Amino acid sequence: MNSIKTLALVFIAFLLPLQILIAQPVTLRADPKETTQKFAAAMFYIENFYVDSTESAKLVENAIIHTLKELDPHSAYISKEELNEANEPLEGSFDGIGVTFQLSKDTILVIAPVPGGPSEKLGIQAGDKIIKINGEDAFGSKVNNKYVMDRLRGKKGTTVDVSIYRRGRSELIDYAIVRDKIPLNSIDATFMVDSNIGYIKLNRFAKTTMEEMYNSMIQLNKSGMKSLILDLRGNSGGFLGTAVELSDEFLPEGKLIVYTEGLSSPRQDYNATKTGSFEQGKLVILINEGSASASEIVAGAVQDWDRGVVIGRRSFGKGLVQRPFNLPDGSVIRLTAARYYTPTGRSIQRPYDDGTESYFQDIMNRFKNGEFVHADSIHFPDSLKFLTPGKRVVYGGGGIMPDIFVPWDSTQITDYYSNLIRKGVFNRYSLDYVDDNRSKIKSTYPQFNDFKTSFVVDQQMMDEFIELAGKEEVEFVEAQFATSEQFIRYQLKALIARNIWGMNEYYEVVADVDDTLLKAVEVIKKDKSYSEVIKPKK
Numbered sequence: 001m002n003s004i005k006t007l008a009l010v011f012i013a014f015l016l017p018l019q020i021l022i023a024q025p026v027t028l029r030a031d032p033k034e035t036t037q038k039f040a041a042a043m044f045y046i047e048n049f050y051v052d053s054t055e056s057a058k059l060v061e062n063a064i065i066h067t068l069k070e071l072d073p074h075s076a077y078i079s080k081e082e083l084n085e086a087n088e089p090l091e092g093s094f095d096g097i098g099v100t101f102q103l104s105k106d107t108i109l110v111i112a113p114v115p116g117g118p119s120e121k122l123g124i125q126a127g128d129k130i131i132k133i134n135g136e137d138a139f140g141s142k143v144n145n146k147y148v149m150d151r152l153r154g155k156k157g158t159t160v161d162v163s164i165y166r167r168g169r170s171e172l173i174d175y176a177i178v179r180d181k182i183p184l185n186s187i188d189a190t191f192m193v194d195s196n197i198g199y200i201k202l203n204r205f206a207k208t209t210m211e212e213m214y215n216s217m218i219q220l221n222k223s224g225m226k227s228l229i230l231d232l233r234g235n236s237g238g239f240l241g242t243a244v245e246l247s248d249e250f251l252p253e254g255k256l257i258v259y260t261e262g263l264s265s266p267r268q269d270y271n272a273t274k275t276g277s278f279e280q281g282k283l284v285i286l287i288n289e290g291s292a293s294a295s296e297i298v299a300g301a302v303q304d305w306d307r308g309v310v311i312g313r314r315s316f317g318k319g320l321v322q323r324p325f326n327l328p329d330g331s332v333i334r335l336t337a338a339r340y341y342t343p344t345g346r347s348i349q350r351p352y353d354d355g356t357e358s359y360f361q362d363i364m365n366r367f368k369n370g371e372f373v374h375a376d377s378i379h380f381p382d383s384l385k386f387l388t389p390g391k392r393v394v395y396g397g398g399g400i401m402p403d404i405f406v407p408w409d410s411t412q413i414t415d416y417y418s419n420l421i422r423k424g425v426f427n428r429y430s431l432d433y434v435d436d437n438r439s440k441i442k443s444t445y446p447q448f449n450d451f452k453t454s455f456v457v458d459q460q461m462m463d464e465f466i467e468l469a470g471k472e473e474v475e476f477v478e479a480q481f482a483t484s485e486q487f488i489r490y491q492l493k494a495l496i497a498r499n500i501w502g503m504n505e506y507y508e509v510v511a512d513v514d515d516t517l518l519k520a521v522e523v524i525k526k527d528k529s530y531s532e533v534i535k536p537k538k
Contacts, residue, residue, distance in 0.1 A: 072336050073352050073359045074320050080330035092184050092208035096153040097177045104431045107139045118180045132163035154179050189507035190216040198225035205238030205294040210245050227282035227524045237293030244270045247301040249277050257301045262338030283308030284520040292316035299400045300342035306390035309533045310402045312516050317399035319349030344386040346396025375405035390535045403533045406516040412487050416480035423472045429465050430495035448501050457489040
């Protein structure tokens with residue numbers, strides 16, 4: 001049961017909007033003038049004759065919100081106040097001081113300054129603790145993520161004063177930090193899995209994504225990459241245009257990537273150009289139930305043209321595209337205006353006839369029904385079957401079904417392991433360990449590769465970890481610990497690497513126990529396995 005609760009936390013709120021839109025077809029339209037007048041009349045009567053005072057603006061806002069909910073799960077209203085925050089992940093930047101932080105014991109701990117950002121330029125270091133912000137104590141129970149964001153983010157060019165505690169210094173260090181544009185990276189990791197296989201972990205499709213992709217591809221090509229693994233697991237989407245550009249990197253000129261069509265949106269085709277940088281070489285796309293919209297466009301195009309192999313678990317199933325419309329008060333509605341279709345003509349949008357709540361509950365239902373573990377739990381009707389040019393079978397109507405299914409490893413993810421995550425024990429221990437041992441680790445392992453090869457989470461560390469878990473009310477269950485021990489050790493090592501070097505190094509460490517990634521490497525190395533997926537035997 002705890003595993004289900006943990007999954008629920010993982011899957012909550014992970015869909016980002018697309019750039020264009022797709023609408024549920026309507027066969028009959030009311031007179032727009034009559035409808036507008038009816039609503040205006042209702043508001044007039046409420047404002048002038050209702051027994052108590054009302055907030056007209058709030059009533060209208062709620063009416064819009066509930067109307068959009070009746071249309072489809074992805075049409076949405078965004079208030080003027082929420083607009084900047086909603087756009088940040090796709091714009092690729094925000095204004096702030098430029099640090100990655102975590103809350104440790106009600107204190108703001110700097111994990112790392114953003115390279116080139118205002119904090120790094122002033123000399124703020126990983127491991128520093130922000131004790132005061134603008135002269136006010138910034139620790140204790142009042143401190144949460146919102147508290148930090150509200151005080152450290154702000155308009156570019158404005159100044160925030162912080163006082164920092166640094167280990168080895170008896171007094172606080174004062175900094176006046178001038179806020180600046182801080183990049184939000186689309187790519188979490190870029191590295192060589194071996195001498196021939198490159199790996200890129202992409203977390204969103206934003207305005208800056210393709211520039212980051214070009215830089216990653218240059219880095220991998222210089223390292224001798226011949227095959228590529230593109231990891232789109234958990235990538236909930238972003239801009240349609242970015243998805244098209246990325247797909248273009250893999251497909252020859254003229255190939256259809258995706259097309260959109262809606263009742264009021266004529267069909268629009270998006271085709272590959274001659275600019276592709278990786279049209280040859282083995283390609284594997286990794287997906288799971290958190291891969292949605294733009295991720296599904298890329299995976300669908302690669303699959304439909306037999307360009308590469310898709311590995312993992314069935315994707316989310318969002319084939320609707322949203323278009324933003326500005327309202328008079330500065331708020332925005334992102335309205336579904338079209339569906340998108342993969343090159344074979346399949347729509348991967350799953351049904352939402354039973355309402356929004358049921359729609360988003362589908363992921364949990366997949367888990368409960370065993371789909372995460374058994375591929376034969378997934379059923380597509382024959383009417384949604386399509387054939388690629390290479391004669392492999394693909395399906396529409398419910399996400400992208402991978403060519404090779406890799407189950408969720410339920411054998412090692414015990415309730416004990418889930419509770420450790422839920423209680424934040426991994427983060428707490430790794431933060432404290434790095435805080436106490438940062439200099440020692442850096443001197444013993446000057447380069448990350450030294451750390452990756454030689455660092456071991458020893459028994460003393462495990463004993464300390466288990467003791468901390470007990471203090472956090474995670475009851476020790478010996479049998480479950482034995483089952484999850486390998487995952488626990490790798491997770492701790494990866495988090496320590498992240499806290500010293502960065503997210504890229506985190507993924508390099510966990511690659512050794514990532515079943516889906518290991519399967520991708522296996523398929524790439526076996527020519528027969530790869531080619532049999534691309535061109536199945538008739």
